[in-house]
Amino acid sequence: MSRRGLIAWLLAGAAWAQDARQIVEEAQRRSRADSERYEGTLEVIDARGRKNLKRWIYLRVGSHGNSKAVIRFTEPPEVRGVALLIINHPERASDQWMWTPATQRERRIAIQDRSTRFFGTDFSFEDLEERDVNQYDYRMIGEDEVEGALCWKIESRPRKTRASQYTHSLLWIRKENYTFARIENYVGRELVRRAHYREVQNVQGIWTPRLIEMHDIRRNSRTLLRLEKLQYNVPLKESEFTLQALRRGS
């Protein structure tokens, strides 16, 4: 390759990388809300097709990089009251605690334990964390179509400060509205989890997928998370996102 050709190739590569980051930043900017509340219905379908229904209430305050979230199970009855507190940080992985009413104790979820499935669903603890744009490096792969929607296909790799079970992820972002269409998470070259984001609706000015399908490739099981009664910018107090609040929520 000639020198001019090499420079052109490097510049093009840098421009694509910049484009990839800008696209993810724009996707994050468009989904920004000061708070969020929804009631989630989870249908877990195992490899043999058996179904299991769970429900939770999700509350979030703050936005990307500095948000706090609480997930509290409401169904089935035997896990009612089990709750997870997630405190996201801009510079590192989140802090997580799980509260179990039966033992009346909270337990910190260590970073190295985040690959564990979250209460029988196909989401791992890490999948419930926020993906802040600044914790990853991006590379544009190209364009692709997902379920009829034209998408950018972008590779993301966690930065050193961001502990992750995944070595890299592939993101598909819809060109039409900058919402995620699909995320594939890899460990080395192995695809371990695939998330599909469907039924995109405009909720209070924010395009939001109302159905998330998480597929655990190794187990061949799927969890369908449907977001019901979704509201953005609801009045929530920061004080409801603490360990004390987690305990008294039971």
Place this chain on the structure above:
Amino acid sequence: MGRAAWALFAAATLGAQDFGQRGFLELRMTGFPQTAPNDRARGVAAALLRYEATYRRGSWRLAGGVDARTDTHHESERRWNLSLLDRERQRPSFALRRASIAYERPGLTIEAGKQFIRWGKTDILNPTDRFAPRDFLAVVDNDFLAVTAARLAVGAQRNTVELVFAPRFTPSRIPLPNQRWAPLPPGATGIELRERPPHWPGGAQFGARWNHVGAGWEGSLSLYEGYNHLPLFRTYPAGTQAPLRLEIRRFYPRLRMYGADAAWPAGPITLKAEAGWMRSRTAEADEYLLYVVQCERQAGDWSLVAGYAGQKLTRRGAGPGFNPERGLAQAFLGRAGYTIDSNRNVAVETAVRRNGNGLWTKFEYSQAFGRHWRATTAFTLIRGSPDDFLGQYRRNSHFLLALRYSF
């Protein structure tokens, strides 16, 4: 002024309201392959109905719960009374499990009434968990009892201080003397045991705990001043002619505990440690340091815990007693759990004495059916020498089948 007071009252009472409830009905059948010298029964069936509810209004929260139970082995009372304080010798047929009122503001919680207070970070054994008496009627399958106390918690996240005042003592419920979980010591076979009414402590209990949450780690310091919820015994010979009789009386020694616990990630595992130094003004009570060091790891569908519980005796009091906490000391502890799928789990728990004189291992399989039902089957193996805390129950290995309907 009247209008302002009314506005304040309205704001407090017309705030967010929330009612929550849960409970279950559980049927348990336990089978013992071997009989015990003081208990010929090979099977026990038991039923427990538990109902808990919470109601919130503004900054106030009410929490209540009741238990109703019966069984085939007289572990539960046959009287139809409602127990408020959990001091009965047998399990009460109806018990107030929890009844408390709490006032909650950001960074402040005040709760008064019958409530659960849990301290400590390790699993299987918690030396600092002093406000957590248990029902030890079947020693290895135990359940926590609530305490009557007032609790003040200040702080929300990084630093929390908890102050506890318990005016009335709640003891652990110990095995019944005529049943297999209260074996006579070696050489005492043929002696008839009778219990005198216990001597209840008259004083209150106090506790303070400071918890700090750091980046990736957390730790606590705690202090407890009161009484041990596990009893010592005073013995009184009654008669010299056969059959020999011995009368025993439970009493609860003074206890001051200095405690600490911590958890921090170390590479692929999380290290947890917890220690309590137990001091006592009661002459018959031992003074000792009880500690647990454990590592844990969760990966994929596995959950693994392995550790060691030890003790260092600093003063011998020589009073006989019942102390399952120390019974698990000088032992290696472990737990492994595997989630087969969203409905099924298997787990194995074990405690093995360092000197090999005692072993307790429990294998458990659990499966949910639909939204409400769960079946659990377990086998508990107990082995060891008669003079060991675990080994004394060597004839109590058992099968368990439990069916629970949650609502």
